[in-house]
Amino acid sequence: MDNRSIAQLLSETADLLEISAGDPFRIRSYRRAAEAVESSTVQLSEIANDTKKLLEIPGIGKGMAANIQEMEKTGTLPLREELLAKYRVSMLDLLRLPGMGPKSVALFWEALQVASIPDLEAAIAAGKLETLPRMGAKQIEKLKKGIEEQKKNSGRFLIDEAELAAEKLIDYLRKFDGIETITPAGSLRRGRETVGDLDILATGPACAKDKVQPAVEYTASYPPIADLIAKGENKVSFRLRSGLQVDVRLLPEASYGAALQYFSGSKMHNVTVRQRALKLGYTLNEYALARLEDGSVVAGATEQEIYAALGLNWIPPELRENNGEIEAAEQHRLPTLIEQRDIRGDVHMHTDATDGKNTIREMAEAAASRGYEYIAITDHSKNLAMTFGLDDERALEHIKHIREVNDEMEGRIRIFTGIEVDILHDGQLDLSDEVLARTDVVIASVHSLFNQPEEQMTERVLRAIENPNTRILGHPTGRLLLRREGFKINLQQILRRAAELGVAVEHNAYPDRLDLCDRDLRMAKELGCKISINTDSHHTSHMEKMSYGVRQLRRAWLAKQDVLNTLPANEFLAALRPRVG
């Protein structure tokens, strides 16, 4: 069983326990364990027999270790089965509705035998809900809306959509006199690949405690608001027409650092930081870090002073996932994370020879104007027929053409020749070895392999990277961060072999194709893989998207030296597996 499935079973068990009004601390343990499993870079199935190793994972104790072993053996969990004898799995859908919590789910079930969203719709239509305590007209309306929303929306938004929405809102808020600083917090600030909702913090003289009302009103009248959810003293929540929920908080300047820390999360990071504060005799909330004994404020205006007062280095938001960053900050061994400006080249690009939109020259000019030192032109091969992929003959012509443009650029940028070849069903690459041997960058891409058994797919990818011409493994997880279902490979096995062979592993920077999530990237680093980053550009403007991939690299704790593209052109090529011949 993979980590994801284990984490899901644990998390479902926590939900069911909560519906059954179980011990809140026991529930938290299940949630913590689920998160620990989900973010682990080790495949639990491989260490399930080793109880000692399981216990090394923070959040996994004796009970959870036994649970994990049980899941590996039977595919389920006794406690979960026990709870499901009493409740229904479909109740978990109800739990996802806004305004619905475990208490309401339990109440609906006990009073009306409502166990699913269709049940709930029927109960509402029959007017049965009004008979229940604290179910007024507004509450019922909220549920109806929630059901509609859930039918429309999948829930999470890609980082670039969220960022665009944030920028527009920030422009609007900035126009209000006395709002001076506006910062996105939450998972957007942490650089998550998807964002559940948008948290925006604002401060300035207009946000002072007794003067904030006009700014609140101004925020609540932001024109794109589709649905105002809540409006309080210093908080406005609403939904945009896109379905994205936004929370804006207007806070006094003295609290801004505390608020930023608080609302940037993650939840588990904050819990751990606050536990630390308590241990040191402080209490931390969104307004300040204060002494427990007399409530006197120790820090609050900046994040730096809060972390410092807790004996910690400032922690970059991308690392705040309770994955060891607090211990590292305590021991002054946080990594100096990679930055956008460290990236010198983009090595996966398409042109109008296949499915790109621009010429080689246009791509080169655009990259040069961004300050890149090198790029690789890597058009598709023939197997991807719908893109007019290159066969051997056209590939050779294309290589010649790339070299010509390279000369025309007169040293303003270096252009590597390249090709993105498909892995065929037998694991062979779809161009001849003679042609492949003549290009600088051969990316063997897994994107044609779908909906096949995991073992076969893994086997084929392994065979493809054994080909001595393969220098980069492209789209290792099938560029399907959001649609992974049809694509299962044993990534750990593949990364391990790639590391042995010196084949670099590609990380795609494009927001809807962030191939390796941060956990996978961390695993790649731990296994000693060479990591190359690119935008898989089909258009000159795609290069702008590199920042998303860089944030992903940061989340994986990667520093400059961990990424090949921070090397100068010659060193980049030299760092790849040696070319044949």
Next chain:
DNA sequence: GCCGTTTTCGGCCCGACTGTTTTCAGTCG
């Protein structure tokens, strides 16, 4: 159920908003 500079029991993060209450429970982040 986890965890330990309160070490094998007794703790376990913190506050705001809503709706339906007339002092608060439930939900959310």
